[in-house]
Amino acid sequence: MIQEALDHHRAGRLSHAEQLYRQALDIAPGNADCLHLLGMVAFQSGRNREATELIGSAIARHPAAASYHANLGNVLQADGRLKEAEASLRRALALRPELAEVHLNRGHVLKALGDVDAALTGYRAALALRPELAEARVSEATALLMKGDFAAGWPGFEARWQTRDYDTPLRSYPHPLWRGDALAGRPLIWGEQGVGDEIMFAGLVPELAAVGVNCVLDCDPRLKPLFARSFAGVEVVAGYDPVRDAGMSIAAHIPAGSLPRLLRTNHEAFAKTSSPYLIADSGQREQFRSRYHDGRLLVGVAWHTTNKKSGRSRSIELASLAPHFALPGIRWLSLQYGDHDALESEAAAADAPLTIDREVNQLADIDDFAAQVAAMDLVVTIDNSTAHLAAALGIPTWLLLPFAPDWRWGLSGEASPWYPPMRLFRQSSIGDWEDVLRRAERALRLLCLDS
Numbered sequence: 407m408i409q410e411a412l413d414h415h416r417a418g419r420l421s422h423a424e425q426l427y428r429q430a431l432d433i434a435p436g437n438a439d440c441l442h443l444l445g446m447v448a449f450q451s452g453r454n455r456e457a458t459e460l461i462g463s464a465i466a467r468h469p470a471a472a473s474y475h476a477n478l479g480n481v482l483q484a485d486g487r488l489k490e491a492e493a494s495l496r497r498a499l500a501l502r503p504e505l506a507e508v509h510l511n512r513g514h515v516l517k518a519l520g521d522v523d524a525a526l527t528g529y530r531a532a533l534a535l536r537p538e539l540a541e542a543r544v545s546e547a548t549a550l551l552m553k554g555d556f557a558a559g560w561p562g563f564e565a566r567w568q569t570r571d572y573d574t575p576l577r578s579y580p581h582p583l584w585r586g587d588a589l590a591g592r593p594l595i596w597g598e599q600g601v602g603d604e605i606m607f608a609g610l611v612p613e614l615a616a617v618g619v620n621c622v623l624d625c626d627p628r629l630k631p632l633f634a635r636s637f638a639g640v641e642v643v644a645g646y647d648p649v650r651d652a653g654m655s656i657a658a659h660i661p662a663g664s665l666p667r668l669l670r671t672n673h674e675a676f677a678k679t680s681s682p683y684l685i686a687d688s689g690q691r692e693q694f695r696s697r698y699h700d701g702r703l704l705v706g707v708a709w710h711t712t713n714k715k716s717g718r719s720r721s722i723e724l725a726s727l728a729p730h731f732a733l734p735g736i737r738w739l740s741l742q743y744g745d746h747d748a749l750e751s752e753a754a755a756a757d758a759p760l761t762i763d764r765e766v767n768q769l770a771d772i773d774d775f776a777a778q779v780a781a782m783d784l785v786v787t788i789d790n791s792t793a794h795l796a797a798a799l800g801i802p803t804w805l806l807l808p809f810a811p812d813w814r815w816g817l818s819g820e821a822s823p824w825y826p827p828m829r830l831f832r833q834s835s836i837g838d839w840e841d842v843l844r845r846a847e848r849a850l851r852l853l854c855l856d857s
Contacts, residue, residue, distance in 0.1 A: 408440065420447050438468035446477060454485045472502035476511070483515050486718075488836070491515050506535040510542045513549075518810045519836070522549050522817060540568035548813035556675075560667035574598040577659070579648055584658035586668040591657030594646055596624040598661045601772065602791035604629060605684070605798050606814065606824055607662035608637075610669050612680045615639050622646065622654055631773040636685045676823035682800025690777030698739060698761065698781060703854065706741040706782040707760070708792040719808040720789045722839050725756035729847050730786070735854045737761065741779060741792050743768040768792075784853070786846065789815070797825035804849070806842050809833040 411426035427444040431437060445460030461478045468474065479494035495512040499505065513528030526549050532542035547562030567576040577596060584593040595611065597604035604625055614621055615637065625633050627644035634642040641654070648656065670676060698704050707730075710721045731738060740749060740762045753760045768775045776795060779785060785796035786804045789812060797803040805828055807815055815822060815830060822828040829849075831842045 408443075411443070415443065415447065420451055423447055424451075436467055438464045438471065438474070441467070442471070442474050442477070445481070449477070449481045449484070454481055457481045458485070470501060472498040472505065472508075474498075475501065476505065476508045479508075479515070480511060483511070483518075486837075488515055488519050492519065504535060506532040506539055506542070509535070510539065510545065513542075513545060517545075517549060520810055522552055525549055540565045541570065544569055552813040552815075552817055554673060554816060556666070556673075557671045560671065563667070564664065566663070573600070574661075576661070579656075579659050581648070581656055581658050583664075584660040589657040591655040592620050592622055594622045594624060594654075594656045594659040595662055595665065596646065596659060597626055597629070598663050600791065601626060601629065602794040604662060605791070605794040607665055608633060609679060609683050609798060609824065610662075610665045611637050611640055612683050613669060613678050614665075622656060626772075628770070628772040632684060632686070632776050635687070636683060670823075673823065679824065679826065681826040682798060684776065684795070684798040684800075686776040686780035686799055687773065690774060691780040694763075694778045694781035697763075698737060700737060702735050702737040703783045704739060704781060705736050705850075706739045706779060706785045706787075706792075706796070708741045708743075708785075708787040708790055710742060710744070711788060711790040713790075716808075716812070719810070719837075722788055722806065722843075723756070724752055724758050726839055726843055727758065728756070729843070730850060731757075731759055733847070733850055733854055736850075739763070739778075739782065741768065741775075741782075741785065741787065741796075743792075786850075793828070794825075797822070797828040800827050803828045804846055805830050806839070806846065807832045809836045809838070 408430050411423045411430065414426065415423035424444065424447045427440050427447065430440045431444070434440070441460050442464035445457045445464065448460060449457035458478065458481055461474055461481065465471070465474045465478065475494045475498035479491045479498065482491035482494060492512060492515045495508055495515060498508050499512065509528045509532040513525040513532065516528060517525035526546060529542045529546040529549065532539055533546065536542070543562045543565035547559045547565070550559035551563070566572050581594070608623065611621065611623055622641045622643060623633060623637065624643050624646040630642055630644045643651070707727065709724050709727065711717045713720065738760050740753070740760045742749060746762060746764045749762050753762065763778065766775055766778050776799060779792070779796050779801060780799050782796070782801055784802045784804065785792065786806070787793045787796065788806050793803060793805050803825065807830055811832070814824060820830050822830060831846050833839065834841050
């Protein structure tokens with residue numbers, strides 16, 4: 407029966423597996439393996455509290471099973487109970503120190519707790535046990551990048567293509583990968599990850615053009631009008647095809663996320679960052695400005711991301727911005743993507759005086775959205791694509807960051823090397839948005855006094 411349940415479990419038929427595990431428990435109450443596996447079904451079904459109780463019961467019956475402690479740690483981590491998760495993973499490693507994946511997961515928890523050096527130790531322990539473990543290689547790389555060790559971090563970042571859950575596949579072209587050498591033809595730079603990443607890495611394109619590199623930039627179709635306007639002398643396409651586009655004389659290609667390995671190997675190299683490097687349509691920008699301007703400061707705000715991996719820690723409740731909305735002399739405009747009806751309902755529930763422009767679809771027409779963003783005097787946003795777009799357009803951008811931010815924002819400080827117009831407001835403790843918003847409110851009060 408248990409083997410049949412395992413077959414269903416591995417095939418993703420969770421309800422069938424759960425039914426059989428429960429039948430097995432009826433026959434052998436207290437069977438630790440069944441409790442553990444039933445807990446994993448609950449976890450995979452989104453029932454974290456039940457999963458914690460079931461796996462805890464399994465551990466009580468068989469405390470020497472490292473896998474039980476490891477999986478309990480994963481459940482606790484997913485539930486945001488990071489200190490408990492770290493303790494469970496540490497107990498698993500005390501029992502089985504050779505488990506590379508557990509060293510990796512503990513590293514993730516330690517990084518989320520703010521201890522990047524300890525996380526690096528965990529990632530390196532995983533790599534010592536399994537040098538081919540790409541997830542550990544990339545995690546080590548991003549931890550180094552977070553610490554500002556760019557020369558050491560970028561090479562390991564290249565292992566991202568071998569990880570299980572990387573959002574972009576490595577493209578296969580007849581051309582070789584470009585490593586910055588002189589070419590008889592032109593390099594093709596192609597976008598990867600999401601829109602925000604494409605915008606950030608595209609900030610290096612003007613530098614290539616300035617030194618005479620005749621490149622072709624392949625981007626998300628929604629970014630093509632904006633990039634084509636912004637990057638003079640760069641051919642911008644959406645969906646390069648080596649057969650159809652043979653006339654472009656492409657000699658090599660490079661994913662955009664690999665450009666920093668060539669151009670940003672130390673802090674000093676970031677001084678070459680041009681700002682702004684994106685140019686909104688001036689006519690559209692003026693139309694938005696005329697539509698919104700009423701003598702008050704125009705401040706755009708975005709507060710939510712649907713990112714499955716880190717959206718919960720990066721997003722804030724709209725109602726928490728109430729002290730900001732109470733400040734005089736500001737007209738607040740929503741730069742949040744999403745269904746307009748839902749956004750209006752959310753704003754009404756939060757008593758937020760937001761202008762929600764139904765003529766703008768942030769996800770479908772990024773060029774139009776760029777013009778709307780460019781009409782702002784200031785943008786206050788969480789870590790999402792709006793932050794990248796606003797800062798790349800040269801708009802003063804205040805970025806609200808969780809305690810353990812993405813690698814690109816570094817570990818400390820208010821400045822971003824990627825975006826000169828950006829000011830960073832960091833959580834001082836896990837989940838504490840109140841302190842972040844209080845500091846941003848004080849800064850906003852000063853801005854209102856100066857305007």
